[in-house]
Amino acid sequence: MSKIAVLPGDGIGPEIIDQAVRVLEAVGQRFGHKYEFAWGLVGGAAYDATGVPLPEETLELCFNSEAILFGAVGGPKWDGLPLHLRPELGALLALRKKLGLYANLRPVKVFPSLANASTLKPEVVAGLDLLVLRELTGGLYFGKKYREALPDGGTRVVDTLEYTTPEIERILRKAFDLARLRRGRVTSVDKANVLESSRYWREVAVAIGREYPDVELNHMYVDNCAMQLVKNPGQFDVLVTENMFGDILSDQASVLGGSLGMLASASLGGKIGLYEPAHGTAPELAGLNCANPIAAILSAAMLLRFSLEQGREADCIEQAVTDVLDMGYRTADLMEKGKQLVNTDEIGSRIIEQI
Amino acid sequence: MSKIAVLPGDGIGPEIIDQAVRVLEAVGQRFGHKYEFAWGLVGGAAYDATGVPLPEETLELCFNSEAILFGAVGGPKWDGLPLHLRPELGALLALRKKLGLYANLRPVKVFPSLANASTLKPEVVAGLDLLVLRELTGGLYFGKKYREALPDGGTRVVDTLEYTTPEIERILRKAFDLARLRRGRVTSVDKANVLESSRYWREVAVAIGREYPDVELNHMYVDNCAMQLVKNPGQFDVLVTENMFGDILSDQASVLGGSLGMLASASLGGKIGLYEPAHGTAPELAGLNCANPIAAILSAAMLLRFSLEQGREADCIEQAVTDVLDMGYRTADLMEKGKQLVNTDEIGSRIIEQI
Numbered sequence A, B: 001m002s003k004i005a006v007l008p009g010d011g012i013g014p015e016i017i018d019q020a021v022r023v024l025e026a027v028g029q030r031f032g033h034k035y036e037f038a039w040g041l042v043g044g045a046a047y048d049a050t051g052v053p054l055p056e057e058t059l060e061l062c063f064n065s066e067a068i069l070f071g072a073v074g075g076p077k078w079d080g081l082p083l084h085l086r087p088e089l090g091a092l093l094a095l096r097k098k099l100g101l102y103a104n105l106r107p108v109k110v111f112p113s114l115a116n117a118s119t120l121k122p123e124v125v126a127g128l129d130l131l132v133l134r135e136l137t138g139g140l141y142f143g144k145k146y147r148e149a150l151p152d153g154g155t156r157v158v159d160t161l162e163y164t165t166p167e168i169e170r171i172l173r174k175a176f177d178l179a180r181l182r183r184g185r186v187t188s189v190d191k192a193n194v195l196e197s198s199r200y201w202r203e204v205a206v207a208i209g210r211e212y213p214d215v216e217l218n219h220m221y222v223d224n225c226a227m228q229l230v231k232n233p234g235q236f237d238v239l240v241t242e243n244m245f246g247d248i249l250s251d252q253a254s255v256l257g258g259s260l261g262m263l264a265s266a267s268l269g270g271k272i273g274l275y276e277p278a279h280g281t282a283p284e285l286a287g288l289n290c291a292n293p294i295a296a297i298l299s300a301a302m303l304l305r306f307s308l309e310q311g312r313e314a315d316c317i318e319q320a321v322t323d324v325l326d327m328g329y330r331t332a333d334l335m336e337k338g339k340q341l342v343n344t345d346e347i348g349s350r351i352i353e354q355i
């Protein structure tokens, strides 16, 4: 019996995670697996209940599980808290760090029936299949941050972008390993014409690249990459980059496929993987049963594939999602004329029917 | 007689700047102004000739001018140099800093006849008119950068994101001032859920916003903004953000209008403004007479408007560009079926004919 920690979090987190859990149960039934779900508090919900965004209990529950299914955390209600108590930094970033989840995989794939849901022309995004690999436990997110009073009465505020050799090496190795399973191309994204960390990143990329003569390595400046993702996203296979750049580029890439509501992610590195939709808590949609649970459902599929080595089961979920989209069911974020609008529960049920 | 420093730089810089200068001469003739052009070496070209990317002579020439028309600097030839000798940091960033050019204006406007040149659907970009205001002399670009040997034989590499109160205040004031001349909306972009500098930025934005009750202020996370620029770019009026985020988002925004080859920029703050196309040196196109000079030409128009207070003359250039595009002339970057392909010189000549 596989033990899965379920941390729904805030905003639309609980609604979409509910659907992902239902889907996992259906797959388990079909393939004869039993998943044990252990629910935990995280984020603003945890702060409200316990005074901290990542209670010890939740952390323990994670360490005692094989994988974590995570919803989303944060919201205006907790924006005023000091950074270390905020759901984002205090829970999500803390979890990533404590579990050693340095590799964040965000696959962007355009479902054929959604090619027209994108704001980009269908011919630009049709067949798109790229993977953003984001470094997840270093850089500006985790470097020293502080404010300092200046003699003139003003303030100096500082964040630090910091990386060490092994941190850069391991994420690049991962990129090359993943490229081998795909189309064999790595684009390493940096700002080497300005940042020292980027120059070093590029040197390490070249060195690691020599270990993978069968994989093609390119370097691209981050500003150019943001542009190329709009102009010609089809050129990319695996995009690998540091934490902050990866945050921006993966969100940008996600909407090429129509909606951030489709973007799943896996955070790997330690023994226990964490799986979460790339979208946020969307507080304005919370409780309305209209959010798109597909990113969460596809994250559950990644959980099966990467943490439980249930590749066939993962395929089954992905196929069910494809089928339901082909049948014309759409949540509000993806709605187009001529399609059938469904809510969060309903699209979950349709997907389960296909499993 | 107005004295303009002309620094063409590297790659396609000289070709596109030639056209911009020709256009300025034509406008001068039509309106009875005489511009005196003082040419200077900058970037890789300067390094090759003098051993430094920003010679004293060039700097002096800039300080003795009313405005600077700048091409582009950098290229693979100089990528191996230490950062302080590289064209980007050693010349462009140094100039920005020495001249106090903290405010970088990058207007993104979709010319009606180019609405179809974008990879986005015409209905998404038609009528688009936004302004990215990028802080240009602070943040990661100018903070302390270094490498440090670690006891284990590895390296730690550091860049520092640093801002002080007055740096943030002045760029935000500029944003509100500019919004007043436009549609009265400011979107301040940050990553306040993670970065301390962003949290402070947001506090300052709120405080400055109180001085401008007639302007609407919104805050947006940078990852969300990268997404919204693809999903619904029409929602923005003035986007204001720190240096690195501005670099990424302005490049991304530029291609909404079809090509980075259309994006002009003005860098203001001190007595002397600097005007440059937002694109780079495109070394692969250098010398081929096929690059798009329109960004440089529109930068020259901004020069007239902001540094010489010749608004009518600037309008005249912008109208000539619109007309030539309406007539169907296109450089390679903008080429579509049914249009007339022209090279760098030719499109310059067509624009001059309209002046």
Ligand SMILES: CC(C)[C@H](C(=O)O)[C@@H](O)C(=O)O
Binding pocket: A073, A074, A088, A089, A092, A247, A278, B193, B194, B223
């Ligand atoms: C919520 C936030 C801290 C987080 C991040 O920036 O990493 C989110 O945007 C993401 O991409 O997972």
Ligand SMILES: CC(C)[C@H](C(=O)O)[C@@H](O)C(=O)O
Binding pocket: A193, A194, A223, B073, B074, B088, B089, B092, B247, B278
């Ligand atoms: C060349 C480079 C240093 C520069 C920058 O990042 O500022 C360029 O990309 C720009 O946007 O003007």
